[in-house]
Amino acid sequence: MINLVSMTNLIDNWVNPRGIKRILVVVLLLGLQLLIGGVVYFTGGTKFAYLHLMYFPIFLGSLLFGTLGGAVFGAAGGLILGPYMPIEVALMTMQPVENWTIRVVFFVIIGSLMGGVLELLVNYLKQINTITFYNTTTNLRNRKYFENTNFEGDKEYFLALLKIENYSKAISNLGYDVTSDIIKKFASKLTNIDDTIGGGEVFHFSDNQFAILLTQVSTEEVFKDLSRILRGTIKLEEAEFYPEISLGISGYTKDTIELIKKAEMARLFARKNLLDFYLFIPEVSQRDVMNFQLFSEMPRALKGKEFYLCFQPKVDVRSRRLEGAEVLIRWLHPDKGIIRPDEFIPYLETTTFINKITHWIIWESLKAINLFRREGIDINLSVNVPLKYIKNPAFISSLKGFSSLGLPLHKIEIEVLERDLIEDFTDIASAMREVKSYGPTFSLDDFGTGYSSVSYIKKLPFDKIKIDKMFVTDITTNRENRDIVRSSIELAHIMKVTALAEGVEDEEAFNILRDLGCDYIQGYYLSKPLRDREFIEWCKDPNSDFSL
Template sequence: MYNESLEKALERCKQDHLGLAVMFIDVDHFKFVNDTMGHEAGDKLLKKVSERLLKNVRDGDLVARPGGDEFTILLENIEERLVRNIAQRIIHAFAAPFTINNKEIYTSISIGVSLFPIDGDDKETLNSKADIAMYFAKKSGKNKYQLFNEHGDVLARKLQLEQDFRSAIELNEFYLEYQPCVELKTGTMYCVEALVRWRNPKLGIIPPNEFIPIMEETGWIVNLGTWVLNEACRQNIEWQKLGINVKVAVNVSSMQFEAENFVAGVKQALLEHKMQADFLEIEITESVMQNVEKSTRIIQELKELGVKISIDDFGTGYSSLSLLSSLSIDHVKIDKSFIDGIINNSNIASVVKKMIEMGESLNFDLIAEGIEVEEQADFLIENGCRYGQGYYFSRPVSPDEIKKLFMQMW
């Protein structure tokens, strides 16, 4: 009935040049009510939700329940401003509790909205876009509404990436590039940093700064991190067979680092690929320092395996050099944002000098990230920074290119 009504409403609105809106509504935390109070209580809640929705739309608007805890509302002959008002009114209506079996239950809703003609002119498109908008209203904190036309292309692409990622590892869509880290005075390759890339068959190359945050939001970053670790170890052994003995550094997200089986996974990767632990360096961000006790324990376990540890993006997060001095850290990477300013900003140059001095006094080796010009490299060498990486030396390249660079640098 809902779909038939939508088709007829679209015909009328097209003929009369009027606006139309489709709302998809999801009841937040409904599963919790079902699980804790039983399905009978869940059914009562759905009936009360229906009543509350009907009270907050106009006479003649259609409210439907396609299934589960999802509702749809069809708003015919309407402008965007009024759609927003109705959506906000519905959300406010759910601030009051429901009484189910003499108990007060609080729930909220997430609303996704598509508009005719802006978002589409057929029921399939409007339903799909309202559903996508609802999904992101729910993902971004619940108890809110989201219009598809505000961030439509972004929402659709984000959802597509989330769906595609589920099979991307099995389909070999991910691959690694490697950026050399060099000894600044000699220019010889000290280490290579493994950087994950995604070649999506439909969307092409997806930038890491687009897909990594999505992976972190969904928790898939742990699966991806496990694949990166194993692939980097496999590739390192291939290089060693050719006489290229160079460490590989693998970035680890805080979610992966704090997972219960992380250290066991590192140990398993080393055993599986028959790789010596001192050829592996784990790069963690300062954010893991929020839980110092747990991080200290994990770092100690990794050090017992023989793995090297570095802190990435230093200066942008939560830790201090004095805090890091109590941990078994091998390297601290100075964030690119500092390196960018060392030539033209005397204040930043002074800060970097102090970082290098403190690193020396605390027995850290510092690695400067994002070196792009000779003047930056010269400044760092003059002030005692031992290692660096950046486009001045090499962009991230394929494993075959690393072979060529290694031969050149040695």
């Protein structure tokens, strides 16, 4: 099948041919001109229209050899139809000298002009080809080239897709000039690994993403060697760069788009699970396809009001009074029924649709606060917001809009996960302070499960920490977890923030947390997450051990 790559390769192979191909093309064109000369002679001479067939080889000479080629083949064609070609064969009437001389000059001019125009056109097409199919930094073929590649034969291929994960850090710390040098040296390393991996074609898909099409049967040992080589040090003039690589590999499929998709799935799986590389298997695909199918339905679900909010109470341990509630999103799918949050939230957080969902959750929470107030329930509501979204201008714009409407943003508590990666505490702290200027407070969710607990509450303006339920659920039987909870509460108070324990399931755990000085609790001991009307009924239950 002819495609863009095939056409551009054809042009590259035949325009300005070299070596034996050049001689062959010249012989063929001269032979074609002689053949046309024969046709003109046997059809009656230059008096008849067949002489115009000579424009065809002149055009080909112009296309293949440019201006000079057009002039040469124009002159050759003119001479073939010149002094020895009768104007009328039947009468053997020869042409006047001025007749064929003018024709030779005309053919040369036409051939030269065609050659010049076609030369410009071919050079322009080559430039377009370079811009379209090659990376300007490394001169390697790009993703579009790969997508238009036709695989031939029954060879077994593998596509190794890799990404330099610390590329953005290198830009911020070293600058674009140095990172451009890194990319060039990394590309050079890729193009020189044929002996190790048994041959392969290298592609530069984007700034920090490369691909290698392995053209021979590869084994796990080959992939291990490839992974090791890719992670080798890149030496710069004044420093060394250690590339952090995520590598995914997919077996051959005739659809290049599908091949890239599978390799990308494998790469993401390797990155998520901290593997040196990962070879695509169908199970990964099935899970990602399911996630994608759910994601594709989310806009419709949001518009169709399939999402709804539940509220899980939080109480003050000392006063046993209701302090607030955590807002939890639920999805009632028309065909699949209730879809658990862990089936769509993790995938949702990797997409830009999280912006719309977060906006919707805060908007519905503010509406719920006013609903509860009308029922005599004046509480705070906490919502989960990805840390990376805190800096998003769209989030700040939403808060400004809510504030301009007079909505009770001071009743909103924003929960962020400790496990969210922070590269710049100063930047995040500034963004959090801007958010707090509109009224919301902040709590650190899943406290104790990450690696930077003290740094988070020391460097960022949190008001509360939530001790993860993995330490709380067995606090009545696990001495070690009880000590962790005690230390967390003490640390919170030293840092002048309050402490909430989630996952409290019985009164014994409640009493232990009260004795340890915990400020607030949340869990099934109080209630499971409830819809708004159920939550209102729970708050007003006269038999409850807890009060408003």
